Amino acid sequence: MALARKRVEEVPAVGDRLPDIGLPTNCPGCGVGLELEEIRRQVYVCSCGHHFPMRAEAWIKLMADQGTWEERWADVRPHDLLLWKNPKPYQATIDEARAEGLNEAVRTGRCRLAGREIWLAAFDFRFVGGTLSIVAGERLTRGMEQAASSGLPYVLVAASGGARMQEGVLALMQMAKINGAVGRMHDSGVPYFSILTDPTYGGTAASLALMADINIAEPGAAIGFSGPRVIKQATYEDLPPGFQKADYQLAHGQVDMVIPRTEIRRRLAHLVELYK
Amino acid sequence: MTAPASVWQLVELARHQDRPYSLDYITRLAPDFVELHGDRLGGDDQALIAGVGTWHGMTTMFFGQQKGRNLADRVARHFGMMHPEGYRKAMRLAKQAAKFNFPIISLIDTPGAYPGASAEDRGIAAAIATAIMEWFRVPVPVVAAVIGEGGSGGALGMAVADRVLMLENAIYSVASPESAASIVWRDSNRKMEAAEQLQITSKDLLAMGVIEDIVPEPAGGAQTDHDAAAQMLDAALRKHMEPLLAMRSAELLQHRYDRFRYIDSLIRAEPDFGPKVESRL
Numbered sequence: 001m002a003l004a005r006k007r008v009e010e011v012p013a014v015g016d017r018l019p020d021i022g023l024p025t026n027c028p029g030c031g032v033g034l035e036l037e038e039i040r041r042q043v044y045v046c047s048c049g050h051h052f053p054m055r056a057e058a059w060i061k062l063m064a065d066q067g068t069w070e071e072r073w074a075d076v077r078p079h080d081l082l083l084w085k086n087p088k089p090y091q092a093t094i095d096e097a098r099a100e101g102l103n104e105a106v107r108t109g110r111c112r113l114a115g116r117e118i119w120l121a122a123f124d125f126r127f128v129g130g131t132l133s134i135v136a137g138e139r140l141t142r143g144m145e146q147a148a149s150s151g152l153p154y155v156l157v158a159a160s161g162g163a164r165m166q167e168g169v170l171a172l173m174q175m176a177k178i179n180g181a182v183g184r185m186h187d188s189g190v191p192y193f194s195i196l197t198d199p200t201y202g203g204t205a206a207s208l209a210l211m212a213d214i215n216i217a218e219p220g221a222a223i224g225f226s227g228p229r230v231i232k233q234a235t236y237e238d239l240p241p242g243f244q245k246a247d248y249q250l251a252h253g254q255v256d257m258v259i260p261r262t263e264i265r266r267r268l269a270h271l272v273e274l275y276k
Numbered sequence: 277m278t279a280p281a282s283v284w285q286l287v288e289l290a291r292h293q294d295r296p297y298s299l300d301y302i303t304r305l306a307p308d309f310v311e312l313h314g315d316r317l318g319g320d321d322q323a324l325i326a327g328v329g330t331w332h333g334m335t336t337m338f339f340g341q342q343k344g345r346n347l348a349d350r351v352a353r354h355f356g357m358m359h360p361e362g363y364r365k366a367m368r369l370a371k372q373a374a375k376f377n378f379p380i381i382s383l384i385d386t387p388g389a390y391p392g393a394s395a396e397d398r399g400i401a402a403a404i405a406t407a408i409m410e411w412f413r414v415p416v417p418v419v420a421a422v423i424g425e426g427g428s429g430g431a432l433g434m435a436v437a438d439r440v441l442m443l444e445n446a447i448y449s450v451a452s453p454e455s456a457a458s459i460v461w462r463d464s465n466r467k468m469e470a471a472e473q474l475q476i477t478s479k480d481l482l483a484m485g486v487i488e489d490i491v492p493e494p495a496g497g498a499q500t501d502h503d504a505a506a507q508m509l510d511a512a513l514r515k516h517m518e519p520l521l522a523m524r525s526a527e528l529l530q531h532r533y534d535r536f537r538y539i540d541s542l543i544r545a546e547p548d549f550g551p552k553v554e555s556r557l
Contacts, residue, residue, distance in 0.1 A: 082475050087461055134540045141537065163429075165456045168474050169486055172450040175429060176436050176536040179408040184533075186409075203450075205401035206389075206429040211409060225401040225429070226391035230455070234391040244396060252397050 008114045008266045009065070015041040017066070018058045043261050051218050051261055053198055056107045056124035059157045062265065063120055064111035071109040073142060078104060078135045082168050090166040093128060102127045105160065106136035108143040113155070114269035116276070119147040122157040123197075123204070131164035132203050137174030140208060144181035148188040153272050156194045158209040162202020175207035182211045191275035193268060196223050196246075196255065214271060215255040216264070217246035223254065284468040286477055287453060289445045290424050294499040296506065297356075298325050298340025298383040301423065304506035305381070305513070306331045306338065314365060321362030322353045323386070324434070326369050328378065332514060337373035339366055339434060340383035343424075356425075357390040360403035363433050367407055370414045379517055382420040382434050387452050389430030404433040411436035412533055417520035419513055421491065422446040422478075423498075428455070438532050439516040440486070442478040443509070444493045448486070449476040486539060488516060 018040055026033050029050025039045075043062060044052040054062070060069055084090035105128060108121040121143055123130040140156075147154040163171040185192055194212030198221035206225055209215075217223060224244040231237060242248045246258045259267050289295075302309050306329025314320040325340040341358065344350030366382075373380050389400050411418065420437035426448030442448060451459065453471035458464040475481075478490040491512040498505035520528065 082473065084473055086469060086473065137540070161459075163450050165450060165460050165470075165474070167450070168484075169448055169450050169476065169481060170484060170540045172428065172432055173486060173536060173539045175405075175432055176408055177539060179405060180412045180533045180536050183409045183412050203429050206404040206433075207408060208405070210399075210402040211405050223401075224396050225389060225404070226396065230391050230458075231393060231396070233458075235393070237393050239393055243393065252399070254399055254402060 008269045011043055011262050011265070012041045014062055014265065015043045018043065018061050019055070021052065021055055021058055023052060045261050049219060049260070051198065051220055053125055053159060054261075055126055056122040056157075059122040060107065060109075060111070060120065062261075063113055063122075063155065063157070063268070065113065065115065068112040069109055069120075070111065071107060073108065073139050074103055076104075076135050076138055078133055078167075080166075081134075081170065082166065084166040093166070097127050100126075104135045104139070105130045105133055105164070106139050108139045110152070113265070113272060116269070116272050117152050118272065119143045119152050119154045120157075121155070123159040125159040125161075125199075128164055128166070129161035130159045130204070131161055131171070132174050132178075132207070133164040133167050133171055134174065136164075137171075137177050140178050141181045144178070144185045147190050147192075148181070148185045151188070151190060153191045153193065153275065154185060155268065155272075156192070156208065156212065157197060158194060158200040158204055159197045160200055160202070160204035160209070162204055172203065175203050178208045179211065182208055186213075191272070193271060195264065195268075197221050199223070199227075201225065201227055210254060213275070214257070216268075217249060217255040217258045218264075219246055219258055219260055221246045223249050282468070283471045283477060284453075286445055287447055287471050289497050289499075290447045292497065292499045295424055296498050296502045297345070298342045298385055298423065300502050301383060301506050301509055302327075302329070302338045302340055304503065305329070305510055306336060309338065312369060314368075315361045316368055317361070317364055319359070319361030319364075321359045321365060323356050323358045323390070324362035324365060326365055331381070335376070335378050337369060337378045337380045338383070339369070339380070341386040341431075341434060343385060354390050356386040357388060358386065358430055358433070359390050359395045360398045360400050363403040363407040366434060367410050370410070374415050377416055379416055379521065380414070380418040380437075381513060381517075382418065382437060384420055384422040384426045384431045384435050384448075385424040386427050386430050387425055388427035388455070389433070404429050407433045408436055412529065415525035415529060417517060417523070417528060418532070419517050419520070421509060421513065422448045422487075423509070425452075427452050436532070436536065438520050438528060438535065439488045441489045441491050441512055441516060442481060442487050443491045443498060443505075444478055445497050446478055447471075447476040448478075448481055449474050 030048035309329035343356035457466040457470040
């Protein structure tokens, strides 16, 4: 497609159209009281460097060129297949999330980034902790299969507690379903970029999130398989400072780079260009 | 055998300390079994047994997650919880099996991958993810059987196979009942309720279409008679391996991809996507 490359939009312009994400009154990083408009223009990064978790909708607005987002498979809905009752019926969890306007833990679609077409998938931590479910797995897999067949780069924004308990072993099976598609995407020569945000754990970390050509962590993001609470319970270990955080995972060879959110659009557009 | 009164009794049976472990089966399936060690990257994970032996006239690559029989053995094998080195050893030898066209048998018996800083620091998430992805590229038949506990991603990392079987009293779950209880109730003492809700028995998984077959056990459970249990497993493995041996590599790999691609599609009507499983509670 002979399209002139657009300049990457500056952060304040993009920040202006991000939705309200329900910030606390003070920054958990530095304790300073927050000005919503100011922090929004900084794409929800405090001047102290603290990155506030963003919902899927905000990530889509941040990554997609204005007016280019075409969501796919939003009509694929979860089902309470195990008839899960306690401590809260799964159906009630699904209904409440839907009433809040949330549409599952992963949203996916096509858009442009600085003029170049990409597939984009963003986890939403507010939907049952961004847990990997049948619907999340299906949306991710379909997108990857289409990226592989159409030759478009695939961009993932991860934020997930792992597999969803309420869908039992079928949630676990999503890890295999998705990684089969990840393999096909790699075989087809399509570039895959994964942006790891806080937190990315469990079955999501142990399937698609760390399998990109380029793993990019957000500053301060916790990334791992078992979380510190589980590890302390199981092994009584004292964990080192910064354990599993972005810089720690960079030092331990798990990610290629740590990029602040204020630079991610520009840097990712550059990477997409390098791997075209 | 009489059916266990509760799912929790089944969990205890699946974890029974006299139950045959992977080595007990492998040495009976292939009496000339030779164990192979190491990932060639700096480690050897004793939570995973790997090696070759003759099974029904064919050199076969065996993998088995191995719990320890006594305390020292259990500690050395991390109670069957694998480190990254285990998955990397498996991938090295799966490629070797492909080189020599050996079929692969993988026995699953783990509470989960090792939940400690040593595993995290060496990349357990990426090791499991890589193994899951690479299994789809192994161009020889792979049959997996859950012989005791199939715990979480640690189990799945060794169970991306053409056929997956479960012993009658085995369990296979997205997380151990203790972890699931700790996640949904913030209280691992609710493990029994979690076990019931998770639907983790061999019958549940067969109904969901996640496994192909249930392997019967001797009366009272596999722990009562290791020889008989091994014979029953042998018969089931053979039954499921046989048709795979006749398949060409490309066909095998496509079948394996589709097996997992549509594993949740017993009922594929949208918008209510996903299977509907009748409650057995």
